[in-house]
Amino acid sequence: MMPMPHMLPDNALHRHYRDEGGYADCYHVKVSTVVTLNEFVQAFYTSRLFKFERLILRLLIAKPSTDHQARLLAHGEIENFSAWTVETRSEGQLLMRDYKGMTLSWFMVTEDQGSKLFFGTAIVRAKGNGSRIPRLFSATLWFHKLYSRALLWSAVRNLPTT
Known part of the structure; x- marks a missing residue:
């Protein structure tokens, strides 16, 4: 897991950002239960x-947030959460842009047993x-990759059990 x-x-x-010369990555984990995008976010x-x-x-x-705001965001009831704003929401996907416009966070859920x-x-x-990404990000890419996996793992551990 x-x-x-x-x-x-x-x-x-977020694929088009990579296609335009930026950076884009993707991590995934399979879980045995059916999870909605709302639950995942x-x-x-x-x-x-x-x-x-x-x-x-x-x-x-000075970008505070609460668990209640996270629930509202997950259910599409608000567009802003802490340092992020919804850029795009579609069936099974959510793309959030940071307040400086430089980074985006992407979520997707698919069903597969x-x-x-x-x-x-x-x-x-x-x-x-x-076509280069900012130098600071390039220098810390190793940490970003580790942290992204840890964030996804932490989210899975936080999912409601059925």
Whole structure:
């Protein structure tokens, strides 16, 4: 049940950022139960690990959030959550853009004898920098990959049991 890297699906909402010269990744995990996108997004943003990130965002950049807001976001009742705004929502997918417009978080759920849960990130190509992503992100890519898998694992552990 450990999240693993996965090829970017053709229908991934953040794929075009990679196609435009940015960065996009994809991690997935298969679970034995059927999980909705709403349940996945809520579990992600209320997971123990992400709550630590929420604390940092509240303290460092004054972008607070609550579990209640995470539930409202997951159910499509609000468009803004902490440092993110919904860019696109479709059947089974959600794409969130950060307040600076540089990074995006992507969620997708598919059914497959239970559910496959996908999480990914897109980094917008730096303006005036050819096709390169920002240097700070490039230098910390190893940490980003580890953290993305940990976030997905933490969300799975936070899913409601049936």
